[in-house]
Amino acid sequence: MGAPINLSTQPAPQAKGHSVRESPDYTPMPWTLKEIRSAIPAQLFVRDTPRAILYLVRDLLMAAVVWKLGLQIDPAFRHSRVTSALTATGAEVARWAAWCAYWWVQGLIFTGIWVIGHECGHGAFSAHKWVNDIIGFTTHIFLWTPYFSWRISHHRHHSNHASMERDEVYVPKTRTDLGIPKESEGHHMDYDDYFGDTPIYTMYMLIRQQLLAFPAYLLFNVSGQKDYPKWTNHYDPNSVLFTKEQRNVVIISNLGTAAMAYLVKAACAQYGASSVVKLYGIPWLCVTHWFIMITYLHHTDPELPHYRKAEWNFQRGAAATVDRDFLGWWGRYFLHDVAHFHVIHHFFPKMPWYNGEEATKYLKEFIGEHYAYSNKPVFSALWHNYNECQFVEDEGDVLFYKNRKGEAVRRPAQRLAPPPQEST
Numbered sequence: 001m002g003a004p005i006n007l008s009t010q011p012a013p014q015a016k017g018h019s020v021r022e023s024p025d026y027t028p029m030p031w032t033l034k035e036i037r038s039a040i041p042a043q044l045f046v047r048d049t050p051r052a053i054l055y056l057v058r059d060l061l062m063a064a065v066v067w068k069l070g071l072q073i074d075p076a077f078r079h080s081r082v083t084s085a086l087t088a089t090g091a092e093v094a095r096w097a098a099w100c101a102y103w104w105v106q107g108l109i110f111t112g113i114w115v116i117g118h119e120c121g122h123g124a125f126s127a128h129k130w131v132n133d134i135i136g137f138t139t140h141i142f143l144w145t146p147y148f149s150w151r152i153s154h155h156r157h158h159s160n161h162a163s164m165e166r167d168e169v170y171v172p173k174t175r176t177d178l179g180i181p182k183e184s185e186g187h188h189m190d191y192d193d194y195f196g197d198t199p200i201y202t203m204y205m206l207i208r209q210q211l212l213a214f215p216a217y218l219l220f221n222v223s224g225q226k227d228y229p230k231w232t233n234h235y236d237p238n239s240v241l242f243t244k245e246q247r248n249v250v251i252i253s254n255l256g257t258a259a260m261a262y263l264v265k266a267a268c269a270q271y272g273a274s275s276v277v278k279l280y281g282i283p284w285l286c287v288t289h290w291f292i293m294i295t296y297l298h299h300t301d302p303e304l305p306h307y308r309k310a311e312w313n314f315q316r317g318a319a320a321t322v323d324r325d326f327l328g329w330w331g332r333y334f335l336h337d338v339a340h341f342h343v344i345h346h347f348f349p350k351m352p353w354y355n356g357e358e359a360t361k362y363l364k365e366f367i368g369e370h371y372a373y374s375n376k377p378v379f380s381a382l383w384h385n386y387n388e389c390q391f392v393e394d395e396g397d398v399l400f401y402k403n404r405k406g407e408a409v410r411r412p413a414q415r416l417a418p419p420p421q422e423s424t
């Protein structure tokens with residue numbers, strides 16, 4: 001079936017003037033979802049509620065311990081014995097170093113708690129819907145995510161991933177969207193006129209994406225489907241994102257968000273805004289950063305296809321994502337392998353995350369070259385993909401990103417077999 005594709009070892013760009021770099025032609029996978037599922041042992045799909053609860057309890061205990069340590073940072077480093085031993089300047093430097101350590105660890109712990117809420121949204125935490133909804137709602141509202149509203153749009157994303165017409169997030173911009181004229185035979189296109197950004201500007205845009213993209217998506221549908229009305233958002237019960245039957249759960253999510261806003265306001269009044277920002281606000285900002293970085297790198301890579309029309313099906317869309325060695329053991333332990341084994345999650349969202357590693361072994365063996373993995377350092381991958389993934393063409397049913405020079409690293413095979421039909 002071919003070796004899995006390793007995105008970190010793909011060929012470098014060839015000489016200028018070629019719109020497609022040298023790499024093997026791409027042919028979408030031929031199997032049905034039923035065939036793929038049958039290759040994975042049935043016991044890996046079983047959800048173990050007590051085991052999932054233990055993971056949640058572990059995360060909550062870690063958050064509580066780290067929070068308690070955070071409360072000691074300012075008093076400890078402002079104590080006269082510490083300032084005498086380190087000098088006032090040394091104690092101040094050590095104090096901020098301790099806060100940075102707190103934000104790093106607590107940010108990862110909070111993100112892990114968010115990931116558990118995400119698993120609840122898929123029904124992967126427990127076979128009992130009420131357990132999923134109570135834990136998912138509580139953990140997500142704590143981190144400013146409208147659980148039911150986001151669950152609805154996220155389910156639609158999974159159901160339509162990599163479809164240009166129907167996916168909910170990270171939908172590529174087209175040549176027309178960016179106002180780039182079509183290349184003509186014998187005419188040199190100067191893409192610098194459209195992508196002449198400096199590295200400093202690119203860094204600014206990346207930082208803005210990392211810190212603001214998730215709130216912007218919830219509030220303004222940024223990076224979502226372009227055909228939605230202008231004011232589409234996750235807080236309007238009458239939004240195009242929701243059906244009339246879903247209106248009440250959207251309102252419940254809004255009430256939870258309002259309650260969280262009240263609690264934060266009350267905490268600021270009692271403990272001071274500075275303490276709330278340091279103990280809670282900045283770790284929450286880290287959650288938005290890690291979440292956006294993880295999902296962006298899952299779904300945005302020049303090696304991964306997007307599909308139009310009849311070339312798309314669920315399993316082809318599921319394979320159009322990539323597993324990444326995200327932060328090494330930090331990512332594995334604190335983030336529940338959400339980035340390490342994401343491909344299997346797109347195939348089978350209800351599979352418990354703690355079975356992802358074993359299930360991925362079977363998936364890789366079955367789909368071979370259609371499984372994508374990268375061990376490239378994730379911050380390097382973020383910079384690379386942000387520059388390489390600029391737009392896709394207006395024509396074609398199997399699409400690959402082009403970069404700032406109008407080059408793509410892959411191309412679809414000339415003759416494509418039609419998508420397989422699921423047997424009934």
